[in-house]
Amino acid sequence: MEKSDANSKGFYLSIIFNVPAPQRFNVLTVLALWIWTWILRFFSLNNLDISQVLLTRVPHDIRPGYTLTQLHRSARNFAFKITRIIIPFHFITVFFFEYKNVTEGPLKNVVFVVYFLPLIQSMIITWFILKDxxxxxxxxxxxLLIEPSPRSLRNTYILLSDTLTSFAKPxxxxxxxxxxxxxxxxxxFDLFVALFPVLIRLLQCLREYRLLHDTTLLFNALKYSCxxxxxxxxxxxxxxEDSIxxxxxxxxxxxxxxxxxSYTFFWDVRMDWLLDSLxxxxxxxxxxxxxxxxxxxxAIIIDFVLRFWWSWTHLFQNLKFGTTNxxxxxxxxEMQYLEVIRRGLWVIFKLEAEYYIKFTSK
Incomplete structure (x- = not known):
């Protein structure tokens, strides 16, 4: 009886804390929405109006752009809305995953639901993002037709495209x-999907080079080609797989x-954040x-640690003799969560650098 109770507790705990691999993409998307909300709050507390360096309305829209306060309120409300929608789906998804894992020969309908639920959630999130x-x-x-001018519009392109590259593994x-x-x-096919965000940034860099003839953009393209x-x-x-x-x-x-x-860490600090001296x-x-x-x-230390997290994992595994790799x-x-967090850190200092370019450096 005690063993049965322990198994039940373990089952329910796994429902709460375990995130299946396909569902992780949706969880990370919701996490990214909240990180963006926190970033806007951070800028607000530091009196840094980054709405001046981001285009918040489509070009040719005669209405004034969002203020930082409006942008933060809108982002927070949107994050709340998506979270309220996804949370019930998330627990249902995890429940069915656990049920499939503990049941021998699960029903075909259950298997179909398990495979389909994460896809439904991603479609819902995407639809609301594009709609709102x-x-x-x-x-x-x-x-692919990135517009380098005005710079505030380019910044919006860059933030979206670079953030997408952080979702390659998910x-x-x-x-x-x-x-x-x-x-x-x-x-x-999954590798082709993971290649898509990289190709977007690579082609954007090449298009900008064709328009601006700035050789820095070629080195940026080389970064993505890595x-x-x-x-x-x-x-x-x-x-x-089975070959020597x-x-x-x-x-x-x-x-x-x-x-x-190494290349991306250097580019983060020196080129994106414009930091040339410690x-x-x-x-x-x-x-x-x-x-x-x-x-x-x-920020530099955290970016370094997270950029090389895969290497710390590899080194640690080499020290654990006789354990499973x-x-x-x-x-x-964990690396997927850390990459989304690292991207949030990058966004803060990228926007701060753009603010410096527009105002402080004049």
Whole structure:
């Protein structure tokens, strides 16, 4: 009897805390909405009106753009609305996943529901975002036709596109699992979906270079192209999964990941955040920073730790002799949560740098 009670408690706890891989995409999307709300609140508390560097209405709309207060209120209300919709779906999804896992030979209808629920939620979230956020709908329609002028519109494009790249791994899990609705998973289609956000940013950089002839944009395009060999190695390791070359491919992939993490970390700090010195931060101007200096230093450290989180996991696993090799330190999917949090951190200092460009550097 006690054993049965313990199993029941474990079952209900897993319903509360366990997030299945395909459902993680929806949870991370809701998390991103709340992080964006917190970012706007953070700027409001620091008297930094980033509504001046973001286009909040579609071009040619004669109405004035949202103020920071209006933007924060709108984002908070939208996050509340999506959360209220997704929470019931989430618990139902987790319940059915647990039921499928503990039941031998589950009913076909249950399996179909398990595969279909995360897809329904993602469609609901996407529909509400495109319906309620006109500027996002505008940018999505023209994502490959990025407009470098005005700069506030470009910033909106960049924030959306770069945020999408942070969802590459959740998209792989989501697509791979959702394809089971059709009984057999689409072979390697998930990698194509993960490649899509990278290609968007890569093509945006090339288009901007064609318009502006700024060589910095080519180096930015090179940064995104560093993801291509990583995905290629993933594809090859699947094809030759049982081959002796599989471990060699993973080793090569880790070197590409190291290159990518190093390049992107440098670009975050030096190019996106415009920080050229650890001591003076922005050496060209004494009034070049708007936050306390320790906040910038903490952000650099956090960005470094999270950019290389995969390497800390790999190093730790190598120290655990005789244990099962996993891709996490604390819980499954932790890297995906940390990447969304890191992206939120990046957004703060990217917008702060844009504010510096527009006002302080004049």
């Amino acid at each position: 956020c006109h500027i996002i709908r505008y940018c999505v329609k023209r994502c 998209l792989i899990d989501f697509t791979l699992f959702s394809s089971l609705i059709f009984r057999e998973p689409f072979t390697h 993801n291509l060999p990583i995905l290629f190695c993933t594809w090859q390791s699947r094809v030759y 070359d599989s471990e060699k491919l993973r080793h090569i992939q880790r070197w590409f990941m190291l290159l990518n993490s 001591s003076s931060l922005r050496s060209k101007s004494k009034s070049a920073v708007t936050f306390k200096r320790r906040i910038y230093h903490a 996993t891709d996490y330190l604390f819980f499954q999917g």
